[in-house]
Amino acid sequence: TLRTIVGYGTMSADAPVIAANLKDVGINVEVETVDLGVWIEDWRNLREPITRNAWGGFMDPDxxxxxHFHTPPEGMDFRRWNNPTADEILDKARSSVDPAERKEYYDEIQRMLAEDPIMIPLYSPDLLNAMQPYVKDYVQHPSGWYYGFKDTWLDQ
Structure with missing residues (x-):
């Protein structure tokens, strides 16, 4: 079963495509939509079948x-990686103020994730904004978050 969450349009739209792609390689899955509370409860209690979640473009890799990958209580370790070596590298990266050193740490984390694939990144959704002509001074923030509303106003 591949679950989607009520109200998460991207999940509902991509689930049939993912199911079809899996079927092409011999893996049959059903798509099921559940409330967010059910999804969270099942995930916390290890009852979640195939699932996924999303993240946006973060301005800082930390x-x-x-x-997402440091074990609790410091991080959430959403994928239950439980990797002490990764924790140590993430702690060093978080405490470093040298950009080149931080890059080395995050490059190492990416290598570790490639060698021990606890998840499969599928895609990064495009950010498309449609608005009425009377919406003025909206600027999309590079992170994808809604900081662009800071100077937005309505001309009506």
Whole structure:
């Protein structure tokens, strides 16, 4: 079973495509949509079948890697990697102020994830904004977050 979450449009749109791609390689899955609370509860209690989640473009790699891959309580380790070596590297990367040194640490984390694939990155969704002509001074923030609303106003 490949689960999607009610109200998460991207998940609902891509689930049939993922299921079809899996079928092409001999893996049959059903698509099921559940409420967010059910999804979280099942994930926490290791009852979640095939699942996925998303993250945006983070301006600093610490925001992505520490949260998603460091073991609790410091991080969430959403994929249950439980990798003490990765924890040590992430701690060093987080505490370094040297950009070149930090890059080396995050490059190493990426190598580790490639060699021990606990997840499969599928795609990065495009950020498309459609708005009425009376919406003024909106600027899309590079992170994908809604910081661009800071100076936005309505001309009506």
């Amino acid at each position: 925001l992505l890697y520490y949260r």
